Amino acid sequence: MDRSQGRVTRLAPEEAGEPATVSGHRGLMLEEPLIFEQGEIGRCGVDLPAPPPVANRLGGLERRQPIGLPGLSEPQVVRHYTRLSQRNYGIDSGLFPLGSCTMKHNPRLNERMARLPGFGDIHPLQPVSTVQGALALIHALAHWLKQLTGMPAVALSPAAGAHGELAGIMTIRAALTARGDARRKVLVPESAHGTNPATAASCGYAVESIPATPQGRVDLAALEAKLGPDVAAIMITNPNTCGLFEPEMIEIAAAIHAAGAFLYCDGANFNAIVGRVRPADLGIDVMHINLHKTFSTPHGGGGPGSGPIVLSAALAPYAPLPKVVADGGAFRVIEHRTGEAAQAFGRLKAFHGQMGMFVRALSYMMSHGADGLRQVSSDAVLNANYLLAALKDVLTPAFDGPCMHEALFDDGFLKDTGVSTLDFAKALIDEGFHPMTMYFPLVVHGALLMEPTETESRQSLDQFIAVVRALAQRAKSGDAAHFHAAPRLTPRRRLDETAAARKPVLRWKPSEPLKAAE
């Protein structure tokens, strides 16, 4: 079988010292050709009725050649996607310690709620009178977010964390424009998530970087030195991407406000402080929250994100629409920039946002209750510190002292071993663990950022710790070859990541024309 592009990169069985198989499969791990390599042109897997005889109204624009898509039967399609799904590693498969991503368990109760017909089967263009229950849910979620953050307003439509950043910075820009004070700069600490400077730049601001202190926190003196009449905002992540709490937030807020600028907080790491710290008390003007992190809605390939923003009273009038309001026992939707919403900067999405995520997040909040959410952040911090404490003698912690929700190490422990952070991560895959985040944050050399989240048990943390310790000892013992060859046991072996990034093959091209069905 020609597998020219779905290439097998693992060692041939003979090379690996294993018996060859006739099929090329190994045990129940099946080699999977691309769907194009399995299909035949002109084949149809379903029985469709003949089209009714209607006049052709395409005016000569009808397709003249076959489209070239593979035709497969239903069982072939089901098997193809089932096999691919079995290759996917997700939070339902095992520990996913990807720092800064909060890959926590997605409770099945939330899934059940999201599928209730009153939420799952409605349409955003239905008359408002027929979706009062859904609007009540949106309103309740907004209420919980305001309670948990202490902020008076919320805009729910942003579809991800980075989209929330965009909403926040556009809100700030609208507020500045309204007071006739166009400013040009946004300050961003050097440990920031890449989306922060990208957001500011895409809104047309010049981005200026603030250095970190040797303790991994924002350097307040350096920040103050940058403040001036041209600064629109600062974008700070708290807890920051080094997994540390910024203890000088109140001083930072005071300095920013004295300069007439706004304090944007990247609240992607709210998981570490939910129920314990109210961002409003820190002087924050606007903050996004990743529902797909803190509030356990599926993250990454598992589903769409949701990144609502919470806002201070000063910024609330400029926030994006639509907005659900309770009015005398019923709910209505403010959609247009008129009357009470005349100052809103506009819309980011056609409708309210990710309804399915709203249902899941509210379900998570209500099933935990206020005390349960407080426990969430305590356990997230406890688990990260458990990892840090258990690994600090074999790895090199990036900073002294305890961490918040994620433990950060540098590559000092790999010095002179010939093993890089990347090699170390690949070796973890052979051991059955998704690697931690690598080389981020940039302020730490060869960073390894591990975020266990509160949903890992002590048993799974202990397994992970045992593996990381053993690998660290192996690297130090001089067995670099083991790491350079990893991963060995995966369907695909190590790919050339530079070539993949610089010369990506984005389109499958047949080595020979697809066969026509017989």
Ligand SMILES: Cc1ncc(COP(=O)(O)O)c(C=O)c1O
């Ligand atoms: C600190 C931080 N900010 C922003 C984002 C962006 O969020 P999203 O991926 O939902 O756009 C992330 C993503 O994980 C993050 O960790």
